[in-house]
Ligand SMILES: O=C(O)CCC(=O)C(=O)O
């Protein structure tokens with residue numbers, strides 16, 4: 065928390081310095097109709113690749129667009145109450161996270177939990193292994209577990225986005241391969257060759273996308289979108305930012321879908337007459353390089369490759385129609401999966417045993433390092449997992465039960481850690497205990513307990529604010 069506060073202050077200083085240097089002037093930006101657009105793209109935005117709609121299989125468009133609409137229809141897309149510069153704000157866009165089962169994505173002090181996507185692979189593997197009883201049964205268990213968590217409509221929607229994810233993995237891999245050999249065009253050619261590489265085998269440059277963050281916004285229902293401040297690009301649906309919590313140098317792939325169901329009268333072609341949504345790009349902390357504004361039609365995709373996400377910032381400029389995007393990412397999940405946090409809990413609980421007859425609990429070691437470790441894990445499971453999950457009002461459990469059981473288990477582990485803290489405190493307060501030992505135990509506890517106290521206050525504040533504003537969520 066402290067670290068992110070100071071980096072927020074740092075950013076604020078930089079932002080103010082930039083605005084000061086600009087002194088009310090606007091930095092130029094180029095759109096496709098402007099001369100020099102292509103050169104600027106090639107020289108200053110080399111990691112941006114556009115994949116126009118006709119480069120994707122037509123039936124995939126159909127499935128993905130139907131999936132996005134049905135996820136929205138089911139109420140899966142919600143505005144996140146995120147924490148920016150110590151304040152809670154609702155995102156302008158409504159969002160949902162889909163991805164590998166048990167994965168999470170953390171942004172703006174908020175951890176989102178995946179609605180698991182259902183891959184064909186699991187189903188095919190099961191069919192192929194019908195003969196082998198034990199394996200078949202094991203897979204069935206996995207599959208049933210996944211399948212039972214949401215109904216058929218949601219499963220189909222998740223599967224469509226998984227298919228899109230699979231397409232992106234292959235396509236980005238193919239582009240990486242090609243760019244190793246030549247400086248190809250930035251606009252990927254339609255149907256440009258069949259991808260040789262299997263995404264699931266991974267590649268040295270592109271890890272698999274493991275999550276997608278879906279976005280939705282209908283600009284006609286938003287009364288106060290911010291104006292883009294540096295270039296005068298127009299209203300922003302998502303302000304300038306770097307994507308957080310990604311594996312370094314990993315790509316981001318985005319599918320753009322502007323809704324057409326409420327077509328303008330007389331408009332024959334899809335987005336006829338309506339201002340399109342645009343992607344805005346700028347070089348981070350730079351006021352000399354012109355910005356780039358790239359209009360997106362329905363079905364168009366773009367990729368941010370290499371370290372473009374680090375060296376540049378992007379924003380989303382609102383068009384006139386309602387619009388979805390599916391933003392596929394390689395989330396940095398070394399401490400962001402259910403498997404990880406379960407392992408951590410086990411590690412903490414190893415220091416306590418319960419007498420099966422009496423139920424009496426006992427700590428194995430009172431060494432400062434053992435105590436510190438379990439108290440740190442205690443904080444981690446409480447603040448990074450349980451409170452994050454509760455705070456979002458168990459947003460998915462209405463339509464997907466995947467996280468219910470794991471969260472109950474984590475809560476149970478947390479309860480055990482609470483009794484570990486009690487046992488440790490009892491030692492620190494025990495008069496019959498050697499003075500030196502008591503001091504050592506108290507000192508080992510203090511930092512984690514202080515942090516716990518501060519975090520509990522912050523979360524209490526977030527909860528009160530959140531409850532007050534909860535009605536504005538959808
Ligand atoms: O919707 C888009 O095109 C991108 C959204 C975005 O930048 C994000 O979700 O991080």
Ligand SMILES: [Fe+2]
Nearest residue numbers: 305306307378
């Ligand atoms: Fe982004």
